[in-house]
Amino acid sequence: MLLGSQCESQAGFVQQGLLEAFRDAETLSLREIVQRTGLDKSAVQRMTHTLVELGYLHQSAATQRFGLSPRILEPAYEYLRRHPLVERATPILIDLRRQCDERVDLSVLFRNQLTYIQRHQSQTALFYTTLIGRRVPLYCSSGGRSVLASLPEAEACNLLEQEERLPITRFTKTDPLEIWREVETARQQGWAVATSEVIENETVFAAAIRAADGRPVGAVHVSCRTGALPPDELTDKIVLGLLGTVRLLG
Structure with missing residues (x-):
């Protein structure tokens, strides 16, 4: 048997x-x-x-x-239907989408990747970036770096060492020291940003969602066209809303 x-x-x-x-x-x-x-x-x-x-x-x-x-979508439907974060996050992410007027995504951490499980579209987003199930590595995405910044340093280093760190675009950072500087910045400020590292001409802000024990379980992302916002508007329009959202979801 x-x-x-x-x-x-x-x-x-x-x-x-x-x-x-x-x-x-x-x-x-x-x-x-x-x-x-x-x-x-x-x-x-x-x-x-x-x-x-x-x-x-x-x-x-x-x-x-x-x-x-x-x-092939049926197992994904069952996963999303039963995921405790999806139903709770939906109205909160909709509010963030209205506040920022940019695309808002929810991802969950699995092994050394983030998988998008919910997306709230903007009018300018590329089609293939709007599909759930898309996966991104931790080393080059703002969501991934915010997750790494929420882990103990030794564990984050171990995850980085396991990754192949191949360039996705011509702007992808692959040098471990350069990536680690981005992770440390995210650790200090509570959020991360990456420009054109996964999709060219796209800037993505992200912050990690933490479980009750403090460990990261995923991230919230806000994506916009690179250069679409003046730098002094970023904190008011995106970062404050992003940080408030992950606090509500944590």
Whole structure:
């Protein structure tokens, strides 16, 4: 019985890895899935058949290529529906959005990344930045640095060392000393800012949300076009509202 459970768990893990192959592809052929996953062809054939039957993949009758189906969103829906922060945060984030007149996002910390789970759109935001489920690393995002600043120094250093720190744009800071200076600044002032490090021409302000024990569980982000606001307006329009929001959510 235990062996059967272990086999089922392993099969589920492998199937999840197969779905991850579609991260940056709308459709994939069977051969492309084999190449991306490193699995043998017969195993990929069995798993794609199972995932099509379950409704998580669809296969084009014309091209025989596979793609993700809408059912892939069901686990995300269940996660969001049960997350204790989402319902509580919604009216507070809406107020911040009205106050700032900029895009406001909520993210949660998982391992060494932040995942966006709620977004309140502005009229100027790029389409792909508005989708929930998007993940950003800790080292180059303002939300990530605010989270690192809320952790004990040794733990934050360990997380930074684990990250690959690849440049996402030509402005992404990847030098550990430079990143650590940004983290220390965030620790001192209670918030972080990053310009064009994840998306060019976008400036993002963020502050960490802390649980009752003081540990960070996520962040609130306010994003605007770089240069859209004069520097002396930033504190009044964004930072004060941001800090008040995370206090209400903590």
